[in-house]
Amino acid sequence: xxxxxxxxxxxxxxxxxxxxxxxxxxxxxxxxxxxxxxxxxxxxxxxxxxxxxxxxxxxxxxxxxxxxxxxxxxxxxxxxxxxxxxxxxxxxxxxxxxxxxxxxxxxxxxxxxxxxxxxxxxxxxxxxxxxxxxxxxxxxxxxxxxxxxxxxxxxxxxxxxxxxxxxxxxxxxxxxxxxxxxxxxxxxxxxxxxxxxxxxxxxxxxxxxxxxxxxxxxxxxxxxxxxxxxxxxxxxxxxxxxxxxxxxxxxxxxxxxxxxxxxxxxxxxxxxxxxxxxxxxxxxxxxxxxxxxxxxxxxxxxxxxxxxxxxxxxxxxxxxxxxxxxxxxxxxxxxxxxxxxxxxxxxxxxxxxxxxxxxxxxxxxxxxxxxxxxxxxxxxxxxxxxxxxxx
Amino acid sequence: xxxxxxxxxxxxxxxxxxxxxxxxxxxxxxxxxxxxxxxxxxxxxxxxxxxxxxxxxxxxxxxxxxxxxxxxxxxxxxxxxxxxxxxxxxxxxxxxxxxxxxxxxxxxxxxxxxxxxxxxxxxxxxxxxxxxxxxxxxxxxxxxxxxxxxxxxxxxxxxxxxxxxxxxxxxxxxxxxxxxxxxxxxxxxxxxxxxxxxxxxxxxxxxxxxxxxxxxxxxxxxxxxxxxxxxxxxxxxxxxxxxxxxxxxxxxxxxxxxxxx
Numbered sequence: 001x002x003x004x005x006x007x008x009x010x011x012x013x014x015x016x017x018x019x020x021x022x023x024x025x026x027x028x029x030x031x032x033x034x035x036x037x038x039x040x041x042x043x044x045x046x047x048x049x050x051x052x053x054x055x056x057x058x059x060x061x062x063x064x065x066x067x068x069x070x071x072x073x074x075x076x077x078x079x080x081x082x083x084x085x086x087x088x089x090x091x092x093x094x095x096x097x098x099x100x101x102x103x104x105x106x107x108x109x110x111x112x113x114x115x116x117x118x119x120x121x122x123x124x125x126x127x128x129x130x131x132x133x134x135x136x137x138x139x140x141x142x143x144x145x146x147x148x149x150x151x152x153x154x155x156x157x158x159x160x161x162x163x164x165x166x167x168x169x170x171x172x173x174x175x176x177x178x179x180x181x182x183x184x185x186x187x188x189x190x191x192x193x194x195x196x197x198x199x200x201x202x203x204x205x206x207x208x209x210x211x212x213x214x215x216x217x218x219x220x221x222x223x224x225x226x227x228x229x230x231x232x233x234x235x236x237x238x239x240x241x242x243x244x245x246x247x248x249x250x251x252x253x254x255x256x257x258x259x260x261x262x263x264x265x266x267x268x269x270x271x272x273x274x275x276x277x278x279x280x281x282x283x284x285x286x287x288x289x290x291x292x293x294x295x296x297x298x299x300x301x302x303x304x305x306x307x308x309x310x311x312x313x314x315x316x317x318x319x320x321x322x323x324x325x326x327x328x329x330x331x332x333x334x335x336x337x338x339x340x341x342x343x344x345x346x347x348x349x350x351x352x353x354x355x356x357x358x359x360x361x362x363x364x365x366x367x368x369x370x371x372x373x374x375x376x377x378x379x380x381x382x383x384x385x386x387x388x389x390x391x
Numbered sequence: 392x393x394x395x396x397x398x399x400x401x402x403x404x405x406x407x408x409x410x411x412x413x414x415x416x417x418x419x420x421x422x423x424x425x426x427x428x429x430x431x432x433x434x435x436x437x438x439x440x441x442x443x444x445x446x447x448x449x450x451x452x453x454x455x456x457x458x459x460x461x462x463x464x465x466x467x468x469x470x471x472x473x474x475x476x477x478x479x480x481x482x483x484x485x486x487x488x489x490x491x492x493x494x495x496x497x498x499x500x501x502x503x504x505x506x507x508x509x510x511x512x513x514x515x516x517x518x519x520x521x522x523x524x525x526x527x528x529x530x531x532x533x534x535x536x537x538x539x540x541x542x543x544x545x546x547x548x549x550x551x552x553x554x555x556x557x558x559x560x561x562x563x564x565x566x567x568x569x570x571x572x573x574x575x576x577x578x579x580x581x582x583x584x585x586x587x588x589x590x591x592x593x594x595x596x597x598x599x600x601x602x603x604x605x606x607x608x609x610x611x612x613x614x615x616x617x618x619x620x621x622x623x624x625x626x627x628x629x630x631x632x633x634x635x636x637x638x639x640x641x642x643x644x645x646x647x648x649x650x651x652x
Contacts, residue, residue: 005641015641023638024631055640072630090629094497094584106629112618124633136638144638147629 002389003057003140004368009047012369017057020136020144025072028148030082034161035062035138037368037375037385038169039195040310043265044128045372049312051113051130059139060086060126061168063161066152067142073149082152084145085337086169088124088135091150102334107147108133122334139368141389153341156349162386163348166200166355172340174200174261177308178208180331181257188212188250190298191232192291193261194222196358196384197308201259202230207353214249216242216291221360221381229357246298254300262291263309289315296323307332358384365389487568487594490616497584498627500554500575506627507557507573516623519615530562533569542567568594589620 003017020029038061043049063083066076076082089096093105104123108114110130114121117131124146127137136143145152155164174197181189189205191198194217205213215232217223223234235245246255295305296319305328323330347353360383363371371385496503506512510531514520521534521541529548534541544565550558550572558572574588625632 001639003639003641005643007641007643011643013641013643015643017639017641020639021637023634023636026629026631053640054643054645057640088633090625090633092497092628092630094495097497097582106625107633109633109635111621112614133633134635136635136640146633 001141002365003136004059004365004387005054006044006052006056006058007054010045010373012045012058012372014366014368015055017140020142022068022070023144024146025070026147026149027070028066028073028076028145028152029068030062030064030084030138030143030145030152031067032062032064032138032141032143032389033081034064034165035059035140035387035389036165036168036170037061037139037372037387039197040128041372042376043310045376048265049129049131051134053130053134056127056129056134057136057140058127059137059143060128061165061170062126062138062143063155063165063168064143066148069148075149076152076154081155081157083155083164083167083341084126084138084143084152085167085172085341086126087334087337088126088133088146089150089338090147096150096338099336099339101336101338103336110134125334139365139387141365151338153345155345159348160356162356162359163354164345165386166196166358167337167341167344167348169335169337170196170358171200171344171353171355172337173197173308173335174202175204175207175340175344176335177201177259177261177306178204178210180306181205181208181210181259181304182329183208183210183257185209186211187256188214189257189259190214190216190246190255190295191226191259191261192216192295193263193309194219194226194234195261198222198259198261199225199230199358199383200355201261201308202226202232203353203355205257205259206231207347212249214246214255216294219378222383225358225383242294243298250300254298255303256300257304257306258295258299260292260295260305260307260309263307264289264311264313289318293317293319296328299326299328301326302328304329304331306330308335359386361385363387487592488612489593490591490613491589492617492620493586493588494620494624495578495584495586496624496627497582500577500585503575503585503587503627504554504557506623508551510559516626517616517619518622519612519619531559533561544569568592591616 001017001019002014005013005015005017007013022029041058044052044058064081066078066080066082068078069076085101087102087104088107089101089104090106095101095103095105102123105121108121108124110133111121114131124133124135126135126143127139135146153167177197178189178201181187183189183205187210189210189212191201191205191213194215198215198217202213202215213230213232214235215223215226215230216235216237217226218236218238223236226232227234233249235242289311291309292305292307292315299305303326305323307330344353348355360381361371361374363385365387368387371387374380374382375385510523511525513523519535521536523534524532526532526545530545531547532543532545534543544567545562546559546565546569547562548557548559550556554575556572556574558570560570561568570590570592572590576586576588578584578586622632
């Protein structure tokens with residue numbers, strides 16, 4: 001089969017590899033009909049994520065048709081159309097049973113490696129380095145899905161792939177980010193980052209009852225999408241002082257909740273952002289937190305800072321005194337995708353939610369190397385890339 | 392005899408007087424600080440962006456560990472266990488191995504006790520064991536893997552409280568003094584799982600040719616025992632051990648071995 005393989009930093013190749021097979025009794029094999037490139041795949045593309053090996057198959061947002069099931073998978077059969085969560089969960093450990101699916105104890109074969117680095121291991125992820133399990137990903141014609149009796153959700157025929165594909169990752173991610181804000185009627189929510197997760201956080205915040213959502217970015221097409229498609233009030237941080245503008249827009253109080261959909265590769269031009277970049281270039285800090293810093297500073301007293309943006313290392317100069325003094329709640333982490341599949345599919349079916357508007361680029365699997373570059377360089381107003389393996 | 396308990400087991404294998412442990416961490420820590428500093432310097436001087444980052448972050452973590460004794464990201468102190476031989480240690484190694492841990496598994500004490508009580512099943516998850524054969528009357532014959540050959544001994548169950556405790560030890564005259572015990576404590580309220588506490592002890596017998604346990608089982612023994620127990624939890628909770636062995640991957644220009652397509 002054809003698969004998108006990581007061969008080094010900025011070296012993506014589509015290669016012919018063996019088809020995946022059932023290895024464990026709870027596996028299924030899915031023929032991929034549509035798959036996407038995620039913003040976090042760009043960290044892999046850039047060579048920023050350790051424990052990648054040349055030849056690793058990428059891709060954690062995918063859906064398709066079941067073509068084979070292991071002996072112990074009784075809820076799926078050949079021909080079922082499914083969307084697969086990007087986090088792999090066993091369903092039976094303490095964390096899975098408590099709906100903390102992305103913290104599963106039992107899905108990472110390299111758990112001891114993760115424990116050495118972090119002190120714990122969360123769930124494994126598809127196509128996201130050996131630290132997170134080393135599972136072959138879904139930017140391919142076929143993919144092996146472990147714990148298939150727990151993860152994949154069957155989707156009905158009436159919906160196109162593009163309408164449901166993002167149940168795999170970015171839609172539950174945006175939704176959980178907004179849900180973590182504990183939005184009440186009348187609330188104002190500010191969202192840093194207008195990439196796909198940011199866009200879907202905006203949409204979810206409105207769905208959950210926010211009165212006003214303010215979106216912050218500097219890329220014109222992203223601000224435009226946030227304004228026209230997601231209906232946010234937008235702020236360009238290259239044009240305005242974000243903290244001042246937020247204060248004005250909220251009558252001096254500050255947003256009730258702030259969502260950091262940027263994470264550790266924050267770009268910024270202010271002094272503290274330059275400081276982060278400087279320290280990072282000297283390898284004295286690993287993550288840049290310009291967006292998080294602003295979120296903490298801007299949030300109203302007693303508000304919530306919700307962090308779907310990925311952080312991987314250690315932060316420097318976090319205004320934690322301000323966070324403490326203001327009594328902020330903080331919620332963060334990898335999305336518990338399994339929790340949201342059914343409720344969000346229902347909302348899609350009833351027309352309340354559409355996530356397909358984030359797609360800007362479409363191609364075949366063979367176009368992956370070029371599209372990774374386009375996405376990375378934000379060329380051609382690229383916001384989200386979707387790939388279709390040859391029919 | 393009827394009162395044999397975990398405490399009795401522990402008193403049989405009383406630990407030796409604690410060696411000068413404090414020396415060991417200091418030597419290690421000094422090396423860590425020096426090594427960490429060099430890595431940071433190498434990182435700054437290196438050329439490719441990715442290798443610079445790895446070196447420098449590793450250097451940072453190592454220096455931190457050297458200065459504080461803790462892992463930078465996990466905050467865990469380095470595990471100290473006396474007994475296994477260590478190149479930097481000046482203490483008289485006891486040459487024994489004692490491993491103790493607790494883990495919580497989402498199964499009932501009954502299910503876990505049953506899985507463990509069937510001793511012949513232990514090698515399924517305790518991969519350092521080659522086989523365990525029930526020889527009747529509470530006795531069993533054990534064979535363990537070792538880099539210099541297999542090690543065998545006979546053991547007997549010395550304590551058994553169904554669904555609560557199982558303890559065994561090697562018979563006198565065995566090539567290896569071994570003892571083990573497993574305790575099962577259910578958590579409340581229900582559905583919080585069962586805490587499983589395991590104690591494994593391997594000692595060279597007194598007298599005769601004495602081999603260090605580290606030589607018998609290889610270095611990294613503690614790590615492999617931890618992984619064995621992780622396997623037990625995975626099998627009991629998920630019904631299988633997660634793996635990627637045999638999955639496809641690309642070649643990135645290198646030739647594929649064996650001519651597989």
